[in-house]
Every structure is written in C-alpha cells, then in structure tokens.
Amino acid sequence: MTALTRLAILDDYQGVVQSMGPWGRLPGSIAVEVFRDTPRDADAIAARLAPFDAILAMRERTPFPAALLKRLPNLRLLITTGERNRSIDVGQAQAQGITVCGTPSSGAPTVDITWGLILNLLRDIPRQQDSLRAGTWQTSVGTAAGGLTLGVVGLGKLGSAVAKVGQAFGMKVIAWSQNLTAEKAAAAGATLVTKQELFATADVVTLHLILSDRSRGIVGAAELGAMKRSAFIVNTSRGPLIDQPALVAALKEGRIAGAGLDVFDEEPLPAGHPLLGCPNTVLTPHLGYVSTQNYAAYFNGAVEAIEAYLAGTPIRLLAP
Numbered sequence: 001m002t003a004l005t006r007l008a009i010l011d012d013y014q015g016v017v018q019s020m021g022p023w024g025r026l027p028g029s030i031a032v033e034v035f036r037d038t039p040r041d042a043d044a045i046a047a048r049l050a051p052f053d054a055i056l057a058m059r060e061r062t063p064f065p066a067a068l069l070k071r072l073p074n075l076r077l078l079i080t081t082g083e084r085n086r087s088i089d090v091g092q093a094q095a096q097g098i099t100v101c102g103t104p105s106s107g108a109p110t111v112d113i114t115w116g117l118i119l120n121l122l123r124d125i126p127r128q129q130d131s132l133r134a135g136t137w138q139t140s141v142g143t144a145a146g147g148l149t150l151g152v153v154g155l156g157k158l159g160s161a162v163a164k165v166g167q168a169f170g171m172k173v174i175a176w177s178q179n180l181t182a183e184k185a186a187a188a189g190a191t192l193v194t195k196q197e198l199f200a201t202a203d204v205v206t207l208h209l210i211l212s213d214r215s216r217g218i219v220g221a222a223e224l225g226a227m228k229r230s231a232f233i234v235n236t237s238r239g240p241l242i243d244q245p246a247l248v249a250a251l252k253e254g255r256i257a258g259a260g261l262d263v264f265d266e267e268p269l270p271a272g273h274p275l276l277g278c279p280n281t282v283l284t285p286h287l288g289y290v291s292t293q294n295y296a297a298y299f300n301g302a303v304e305a306i307e308a309y310l311a312g313t314p315i316r317l318l319a320p
Contacts, residue, residue, distance in 0.1 A: 011061035021299025046071040063087035081298035091320035103301025110288035117260025146170035151202025159208035160188040211238035221246040251278040
C-alpha cells in the first residue's frame with residue numbers, strides 16, 4: 001500500500017470527532033483536516049476533496065457516487081463509519097483502485113430514539129414542557145402505551161429490538177415486510193399481518209427498513225389514508241421511505257394524529273421545510289446513530305482502518 005499524506009474527516013456537525021477518537025496513533029506524516037459542514041454543490045465538494053488521499057465519511061452525510069469519485073484522482077482510502085454505506089459506489093471505487101472500509105458500531109442506539117419519539121408523541125411531552133415553562137399546567141391528556149397496537153414495518157435487528165420494547169410496555173405487536181415470515185415474526189414476539197392490516201389497525205407505526213428501490217415510497221397516500229385518525233407514524237430509518245408530500249398533507253389535514261421523524265428526504269433539513277410547519281410532530285436531526293458509545297466505536301475503527309491500510313492488510317472491506 002502507498003503512504004497516506006492527507007486525511008479529510010467529513011461532516012463533523014458537532015465538532016467532536018477529534019476528541020472522541022485515538023487520532024494520536026496516526027503517523028505524524030498524515031495531515032488531518034476536519035470539515036464541519038456539507039457543501040451542496042457538486043463542484044464545491046469535488047474541489048474540497050480533490051487534494052486528499054484518505055477520507056473518513058460520516059455515514060451518508062456526503063454521498064460518494066461514481067461522478068464524484070471520478071473527480072478524486074488522489075483518493076486511495078475511503079472509510080465510512082458503520083458497517084455499510086449505500087451512498088458509496090463501491091464498484092466505481094474499486095475500479096479506480098480506492099480501498100473502501102467500514103468501522104464497527106456499538107449497540108443499537110436507533111432503538112432509543114425510536115422509543116423517545118413514540119413516547120413523546122403518545123404523552124405529548126414536548127408541548128407539555130413548553131406549557132409548563134409558559135406558566136400553565138396539564139393542558140392535554142396523553143395516551144399510555146400499554147394496550148395499544150404497535151405496527152413494525154421491517155423486523156430485522158432494529159425492528160425486532162423495537163418490538164421487544166413494545167412488548168415490555170404491554171403493547172400488542174404486529175409486523176409486516178415484503179419477505180417476513182410468520183415464524184420470524186413470532187420469534188420476535190410479533191404477529192405477521194398484511195401491509196393493509198398493519199396500517200389500518202396499528203396505533204403506532206414504526207419503520208425499520210433499508211432504503212432501496214423496492215422500499216422507496218413504501219408508505220404513500222394509500223397507507224397514510226388507511227391509518228386511524230388517532231394513530232402515529234415514526235420513521236428513524238430513512239426519509240424517502242415515506243412519500244413526503246403525502247405525509248405533510250395527512251398531518252396538516254389531521255388525518256393522522258402525528259409523526260415522529262428522525263430522518264428526512266434532505267439532510268440537514270433546510271429552513272422553511274414543509275415538515276417544520278406541520279402540527280403534532282416531534283422532529284429530531286437524525287440522532288439515531290449519534291451516541292458517545294457509537295462515535296467511540298466509529299472513530300477507533302477509523303484509526304484501525306488507516307493503520308491496517310498502511311500495513312498492507314486493509315480490514316472491514318466493503319463489497320460492491
């Protein structure tokens with residue numbers, strides 16, 4: 001492997017990367033530069049990154065399609081935090097001789113955020129706090145989770161963990177996804193139902209699918225229209241799973257009770273975005289993977305990936 005001279009650490013929104021990783025282990029010959037913003041212009045991104053031979057990408061905050069990779073002739077090592085990153089064209093990277101590596105993760109912090117959104121919606125916690133600070137007392141009546149029906153769309157690692165928490169709250173758990181079997185659902189303590197039945201009967205719908213051509217827009221006007229007016233929808237997976245204009249319309253017209261969203265079609269969410277003006281929403285800035293434990297695993301893994309590359313034995317290689 002060739003030596004590395006310049007490392008770009010991207011999209012450090014919170015300004016914490018350098019304090020949460022063992023960067024002092026890197027050779028002094030590698031100059032490290034941290035960027036805290038995400039340019040939207042393709043030319044600006046290419047110009048910024050062209051001088052670097054190593055890049056650490058923070059999840060999908062900066063995508064690396066073929067068009068961008070072709071404009072990075074110096075790049076030799078591209079690391080993504082986490083075990084996979086569908087915004088990187090790994091095949092194109094390999095064609096250019098770029099090594100693409102991942103890092104370990106820690107736990108399943110997205111489960112925390114999912115339940116934070118669910119409970120805040122059910123018990124109206126954000127508005128009740130605002131009301132209390134404004135000098136009023138008990139202005140709404142919340143709904144307890146026990147006895148409600150939780151509909152889980154996608155019963156993989158995260159969906160199964162969310163389902164088990166629902167059971168602990170005394171909820172009935174139902175589930176659906178395109179390949180889910182009754183046996184797998186039962187193993188997670190859920191009952192397999194049809195997609196139509198899930199949206200029609202669940203009091204809380206929560207999404208846990210990988211974004212793909214098959215899952216994009218999997219919740220549209222028909223699914224939202226099937227939901228009870230008293231039901232909530234929560235998305236901590238990827239914004240495009242839900243048809244955004246249809247969701248905005250359903251919220252503004254009061255056809256569903258509310259939504260808890262940690263992910264959006266465009267991130268960071270721009271000022272004036274339609275969702276910011278929607279009633280009965282709890283919105284968080286893609287915090288699902290943001291925890292001290294997860295960041296520590298990410299950045300320790302990034303340093304390990306650089307050390308392994310320099311030793312000629314790259315680790316955690318991503319496949320196309």
